[in-house]
Amino acid sequence: MSSSHQPRSLTRVAVDAQTLADLYAAPTALRVVNVWDAVSARVVSQLPGTRAIATAGHGIAASHGYADGEQIPLDTMIAAIARIASATDLPVSADLDGGFGDAGETVRRAIGAGASGANIEDQMRPLDESVAVMRAAMAAGEREGVSFVLNARTDALVKGGDRPREIAIADAIERGRAYLDVGATCVFVPGVLDADDTRALVDGIGERKISVIGLPGALTAAEYEALGVARVSYGPMPQNVALTALKRLGESLLADGVIPADTEALNNF
Template structure:
């Protein structure tokens, strides 16, 4: 199967009522484990990948290193691979396009791309983020790969008071519509846990909506009912794996 074939396969996995489940990985070894467990696609998580290699999240891990890791993952599994591209490792559209091309050429058929200004507690203006998404789409088109751009908004992550999330739904829908016109394929709303808010976004947008499982998130059956097309787990799998490692390591060292 070619990379272009895997891109088409990946896009087809986003279905309302039968959402794609992505149990996020951080390296080639965890990718192989996810494939062995029956995953239909492989998804990196930026926090997990950074932590696994001794870096903080927020583009602290060098892009060259990301490119190497993505290449190793892509060569280790035959499944579609989507990569958490954070903010694109650049602010200007040209820089984002060049960086996206590197990750696509390494084997990615999907990119998570956030609208948070990395290192700042603010979002890009819609017009600016639209130009950045268009740049990724153009880069992918030049490479002949129909990359699935999962446009992430950090509206809800930046607002710690969850009681105020209902007041951000219209703003999220506005961003979803603008990002779709710019060429994205999916809309990611991490941090939003309110059922009515998730349902409203799913109803208002024709894009597949991605929800991240975290403390307080609705269960899978509820998310299916609400219209979600993609469920991901973020740093949860890495944290669970490390907790299990510590537990087993401590038991092995006991009495030594």
């Protein structure tokens, strides 16, 4: 675990990017417990099964008092990513929302903060515009000398309106293939995916080319892995679980409870 809190060099970020790409391609799905600040990154990094760190854009925004959806200033988001990267020795994949209006410049700054990969949303822009966003992100990595690991997110399911499910799945496949064609490593398709949905996406986009989110009601990570999924993340849910625990503790303490005896000192740097 890093204790120097020094920025990562471009050489280090490039090495991290190769490590991260190898994790996506491995037969075992990459499981990432999303973090939102330095201390959550430190705690998750110390877990034996953690192989990479992924930030949660919603979680970072909430921790700074902003709503999700690029309401947080980019400078604040980049600074948070830098603090997270300084708290771990593992590769960092950052949630960059929709690119903050200039995906190339945002990726350049994220690389400077220590990120070797990112999620970028298509936000259901027209396909040609979405492809241009993903292409700009990859080009920024090339200019920095980093084979940036783009987990290109399509909102075809979560922002697809009332379209029939099979139409939304077909749209996700078309968009996902287009993003892979411009260099994305993986395609993130958020939503609660059952086995049939997952199988269709893997068949349409590729084995170990799909990233999913483990929401309540979703399959287990092991089930997704068996279907050919590359990555399972959890978005803002780990922060929600942590805040729920804080709420329950607060209720107990205000009712004359005590701090549980098995509480660990996890916030010591």
